[in-house]
Amino acid sequence: MSPQPPEKKYRLLFPAFGAIIFCILYLVAAWRYPGGSQTDAKSTGFSWKQNYWCNLLNETAINGQPNSSRTVAMIAMLVLAITLIYFWYFFPQQAGFNIISRRIIQVSGAAAMLTGLFMSGESHDMIINLASLFGLVAIGGTFAGLYKLKWKSLLWFGVLNLVLVGLNNYLYYNVELRYYLPVVQKITFFSFLLWISLISVKLYRSSQEQ
Template identity: 35%
Template sequence: MKAKTGFLKSYIMLLPFIGMGLFVLLYILAAIHYPGGSWNFTDYAGFSIRHNYLCDLLDDNAINGMPNTAKHYARFSLGVLCSSILMIWYFLPYLCVKKSFNLKTMKFSGFLSIGITVFLASGIHDIILRIAGVFGIVAIITACIELYKAKRYKVSGLGLFCLIIFCLNYYIYETELYIESLPRIQKITFLFFILWFIVLNTALYQKVKKA
C-alpha cells in the first residue's frame, strides 16, 4: 500500500511540469493572437516583447481598442499556471525539516497569493497585483528560510534572487523610474520564477519517488 501511495504521489508531482509547459505554449498562442497596441505605442501591430506587459493579454480589449482575441488563451494559461504552482506549494513542506509556525505561514500565504492572482483579469488589476504581491513576498521569504534550514542552499538562494527581482518590479512600477524597461524586466522575472518552480518541483518529485 505504501509503495502504491508513493507511486501515485510521484505521478501527481509530474502534473506541475505539464502545467508549466502548457502555460508557456498557451501564452505564446495568446501573444500570436493579440491584436496590438502597447502603452508606449498604441498603434503597434501585434504583441511586443519589448513594450507589452504579460497582463495586456488578459484584458477584454487590446490597447489599440480592438477586441482582444488573445484573452481566452491567456486566461486559461493563467489558470493552468496557478493550479500548477498551488500543487507545488501544497507539497513544498515535504522538502522542509519539521513542522513549524513559519511553515504554516509559508503555505497559507502561498495559497492566498496564488488564489488572488487568478483574478488578475477581473478589471482591478492594480489592487489584485498589490494584495497578491504582499502575500507572495511573505510566502517566498518563509519558503527560503525553510529551504535553508533543510540545507537546500542553492534552491533557497535562487528563491531569494527571485524575491529581489520581484521587489525590483514593484519598485519600478510604483515609482515609474525606468518604467520603459519594466516590460522586459517583467518577462525576465517571470522566467526566473518558472525556473525556481521547476527546480522546486524536481526536488519534490525526487524526494517523493525515493520515499
C-alpha cells in the same frame, strides 16, 4: 523530507509540467494579441519589449480591437494558479514543517493565486499588491523549507528571484525607467517558474533516492 509511495512520486513533478503548459499558453496568447502597447497604441501584435502580461487579459486590446488573446490568457492564469496552489500545498509537507507552519504556507499560497486571478479588473494595482502580500508569506515559507532541506543553490536562486521582484517594483514606480519593465517582467516570470520547477524536480529525485 516525508517519504512518498512509489505510485505518487511522479506527482512531485506536477508544478514543472504546469509551468511548461503556462509558458506554451503564454506564447499562444501573445500570438493572438491584436496589438497596441503603452508606448505605441497603434502597433500590431504583441511586443515582447513593450507589452505586459496583463495586456493579454484585458477584454479590449490597447489598439481598440476586441482582445482575441483573452480566453487563452485566462486559461493560462488558471493553469498557473492551480500549479502554484498545488506546489505550496505539497512543498511544506515534503520540507517537514509542523502543522501550523504548513497551514500558513498552504493558505497564503492559495490566497495569493486566487487573488491574482482578478488582476484583469479595474482594481489591478490593489489586486497585485494584495496577491503579492500573500505570496510573500508563501515564498518566505519556501525559503525556510529550502534552508531546512539544506538546498543552498535553490535558496540562492530564490534570492535572485526576490531581487528581480524588487527590480520590477522599482521600475514600476520610477516613470523614467518604466520603459524597461515589460522585459524585466518576462525575465522574472521565467526565472520564478524555473525556480519552482527545479525545486519540484529536486523533490522528485530525492524521493527516488529514498
